[in-house]
Amino acid sequence: MTNSIGRYEGEWAELVKLLNLGFAEPWSDAQLLAEQKMWEPARSIVASEDKELTGHTTSFGMTMSVPGGQLPVAGVSMVCVSPTHTRRGILRDLMRAQLTELHETGVEPVAVLTASEPVIYGRFGYGLGSDHQQITVPKASRALRPVAGADKVRVRYADPVEARPVTTRIHNDEALGRPGMFHHDARWESYVGGENVVTNTSGASPLRCVLASVDGEVTGYAHFRTRRTTKGFVDVSRVHARDLASHAALWQFLLNQDLLSETTYEQLPSDDPLLSLLVDPRAPKPTTADGLWVRLADVGKALAGRTYAEELDVVLGVSDDFLPWNAGHWHLVGGPAGATCEQTDRPADVLVDVRELGAVYLGKPSLELLGAAGLVEERTEGALAATSRAFLGKRLPWLDTGF
């Protein structure tokens, strides 16, 4: 029997039943409430069979940093197909409907998501656009190399909710210079920095907040929980600082707590100075994890929506099996001040699939590396190296918002 795809007009409670079945681990009441507050029902698309809900996808309207600015994007979430209906193409139909709608609406040229399983979304043209490091630092290996000014930084507890105006400002300022980060309005800040959203709070303290300050001015903050279950540890959820001294002071604090034998952080930026500052670089055992998956729903608008590290004039021969309007030759002219990207009949200098464009869209290195893996083809000598350099950002892209 075929499943029909359409707009969702049902209630949150019915959707929750599907999500609980699909994700195999029911959400806590607190999580349900937090998710419901974020849900934008008009963006939900569902599959149904005989009025039974069999699949769902939705997205949040978000503002994401890209090289040179910020763009409206669709943050895809709550993707789920009923376990009785998997592997018969429902996800494929939902993905196509969602991306087609983004293209037709014309406001959000890029879709992004975090994947429950990394093998799912490449086939729909999503590329892996950012990664981060999962680290655990034993207390015995907490020593950091000296950082000038770190001893002048005060670190003090604050109430996470009362401190939110200043912590949100620090977060959003950092987001401006880091592709892949999202602007947090009050709704997002209460979601990600709220008490409700943690999947597993067993044995955990409430969310703690410390502020770093220099000469009375707040220069950074960290959110974390402490846990004393089978072992005692510090579970870091975010660290943001305006300068290196404050960053180092916050980490000194997080790495050195009585009764707690180690400090873990699942989302350290891959270029975080902490990795260079630890005296014992082997200690954190960093493991690379996939971050943001990026899909150009509209190649022309997306590529024109960011800046480029160097002046670039190239024709990209783009393949896209899933969204036919993206396939073709695109003339990209860009530089540090901005870009245009129009369809053209000129021959291609570089052949690239939309998935690879998603992978480098935020500045993750690099198109040349993908070329070395046989995933990008150079047609004009030197064009791949030039395009690759131009796509790089000043800082590595980083995902710090769970959605």
Ligand SMILES: CC(C)(COP(=O)(O)OP(=O)(O)OC[C@H]1O[C@@H](n2cnc3c(N)ncnc32)[C@H](O)[C@@H]1OP(=O)(O)O)[C@@H](O)C(=O)NCCC(=O)NCCS
């Ligand atoms: C992941 C999920 C949405 C897939 O839905 P589905 O309707 O079974 O997917 P489809 O039948 O449309 O599959 C499309 C393709 O993706 C593949 N695929 C889908 N889910 C996959 C998975 N988890 N692992 C590997 N391949 C997968 C299918 O084999 C198929 O491959 P093909 O194109 O080569 O034929 C569904 O299994 C689910 O809800 N899982 C639990 C919740 C979850 O993980 N959601 C995703 C949150 S990011």
